Amino acid sequence: MDRLRIEGGRSLAGAVRVSGAKNAALPALAACLLTGSEVRLDNVPDVWDVGTLVKLLDGLGARAERLGTHRWAVSTPEIASPEAPYDLVRKMRASVLVLGPLVARAGRARVSLPGGCAIGARPIDRHLEGLRQLGAEIRLEHGYVEARAERLTGALVDFPDVTVTGTENLMMAATLARGTTVLTNAAREPEVVDLARLLRGMGARIDGAGTSVITIEGVEALGPCEHRVIADRIEAGTYLIAAAITGGKVTLEDCEPGHLRAVLEALAKVGLRVETGPSWIRIGNGRPLRAIDLATEPYPGFPTDLQAQFMVLMTQAGGSSTIDETIFESRFMHVPELRRMGASIDLAGHAARVEGPTPLTGAEVTASDLRASACLVLAALAARGETVVHRVYHLDRGYEAIEKKLAGLGARVERLSDR
Ligand code: EPZ
Numbered sequence: 001m002d003r004l005r006i007e008g009g010r011s012l013a014g015a016v017r018v019s020g021a022k023n024a025a026l027p028a029l030a031a032c033l034l035t036g037s038e039v040r041l042d043n044v045p046d047v048w049d050v051g052t053l054v055k056l057l058d059g060l061g062a063r064a065e066r067l068g069t070h071r072w073a074v075s076t077p078e079i080a081s082p083e084a085p086y087d088l089v090r091k092m093r094a095s096v097l098v099l100g101p102l103v104a105r106a107g108r109a110r111v112s113l114p115g116g117c118a119i120g121a122r123p124i125d126r127h128l129e130g131l132r133q134l135g136a137e138i139r140l141e142h143g144y145v146e147a148r149a150e151r152l153t154g155a156l157v158d159f160p161d162v163t164v165t166g167t168e169n170l171m172m173a174a175t176l177a178r179g180t181t182v183l184t185n186a187a188r189e190p191e192v193v194d195l196a197r198l199l200r201g202m203g204a205r206i207d208g209a210g211t212s213v214i215t216i217e218g219v220e221a222l223g224p225c226e227h228r229v230i231a232d233r234i235e236a237g238t239y240l241i242a243a244a245i246t247g248g249k250v251t252l253e254d255c256e257p258g259h260l261r262a263v264l265e266a267l268a269k270v271g272l273r274v275e276t277g278p279s280w281i282r283i284g285n286g287r288p289l290r291a292i293d294l295a296t297e298p299y300p301g302f303p304t305d306l307q308a309q310f311m312v313l314m315t316q317a318g319g320s321s322t323i324d325e326t327i328f329e330s331r332f333m334h335v336p337e338l339r340r341m342g343a344s345i346d347l348a349g350h351a352a353r354v355e356g357p358t359p360l361t362g363a364e365v366t367a368s369d370l371r372a373s374a375c376l377v378l379a380a381l382a383a384r385g386e387t388v389v390h391r392v393y394h395l396d397r398g399y400e401a402i403e404k405k406l407a408g409l410g411a412r413v414e415r416l417s418d419r
Helices: 022-034 048-060 093-106 125-133 164-174 190-201 233-245 257-270 304-315 335-340 370-382 402-408
Strands: 003-007 013-017 038-042 063-068 071-075 108-112 137-141 144-148 156-158 180-184 205-207 213-217 225-228 249-253 272-276 280-285 319-324 344-348 351-356 364-366 386-390 412-416
Touching: 003 370, 013 402, 022 038, 022 048, 022 071, 022 093, 022 164, 022 190, 048 063, 048 093, 093 108, 093 125, 093 144, 093 164, 125 137, 125 144, 125 156, 125 164, 164 180, 164 190, 164 213, 190 205, 190 225, 233 249, 233 257, 233 280, 233 304, 233 370, 257 272, 257 280, 257 304, 304 319, 304 335, 304 344, 304 351, 304 370, 335 344, 335 364, 335 370, 364 370, 370 386, 370 402, 402 412
Parallel strands: 013 249, 038 225, 156 180, 364 386
Antiparallel strands: 003 386, 003 412, 038 071, 063 071, 108 144, 137 144, 180 213, 205 213, 249 280, 272 280, 319 351, 344 351
């Protein structure tokens, strides 16, 4: 198991390139199952989760060829075996994104139920209810979802609550259904919009992506497409906070400021100086950091995937900050580790109250999930002394070359391996 050793107390400076979005690349790869033609994807991040999904696609009968570090060509002449096995799905919950495409393309699917993870139970009931509405017969047995449908039929699918991958699964399934599907209370995330852009490039007929009502006109078949995945807004937000927490001045390149409005607003309220251009964001410190209250929300609100990172920033801000995690039921796994580094954080239900500023000291800490591990790295950058972050495979799932990118900004960080 690899770990990162970080010497804190240095201000970050310079420029860093933002990679393609993991949460856009994963649905894009799943969408390749919908056609026998070749789909070319560019700006795919070089992260573990992409490798896991490519392995899953291979087992389903898709041919994925790596054309470059960030470039893939995927074609699925036929679905050899529509089964997503437990050992892959338990590693990466996003594997459930193959469910909709398999039922739409092959008329059947056997996908392991994802089970919970560090941030919550994470059921997929809304995905399954939506597929039932489209006419699929769904059975749950032996820990698997068995789904069957001669051909899906367009229908109205009203999500009781917003679900990002649920919206993506149903949008993909509906592209090959007979007739029209309308998704209401749909997720509005940029990753949903990017997936719709890819599907339209493949010949799908989709309107309304990015709003709460998405209309899909089913077609007989989808075709080839070349697609460039959008930049990762969560990675971008993580580096913005890394700059803010170390009192540095950093420019992010190849990113989409328009996808980070709520985050940039929050950082400006904290007292940071933020400038943006068409594909860059520059952040610098103007004044001492001010504590603010914050609640996570579905897009375009403040993203839950940056909650842990923002909490670390609040440990260095003057005053008391209440952070309300409204999306996941247990996304405070990072709090005990932050306390060990000196943070003053009280938890009450889904709210955390942070008192700052508190000096942080380096410690041995252990990552628990992707974004919690990113927050421990940020804390280490701000802490006095040395921190060792264990189990950085959590980080490698969604952050490309994090130690190289941080070192490029002047951080003292190195990867230690047991190998
Ligand atoms: C996506 O997960 C992201 N993953 C998550 O990013 C992100 O945190 C989340 O959306 C929220 O923005 C990918 O896109 C691959 P949801 P998803 O369905 O789709 C409940 C990361 O770090 N729910 O929008 O699984 C669910 O338990 C990951 O990159 C149901 O109850 O999230 C949660 O409380 C972590 N039933 C809430 O809804 C369902 O059928 C939102 O979940 C589906 C969801």
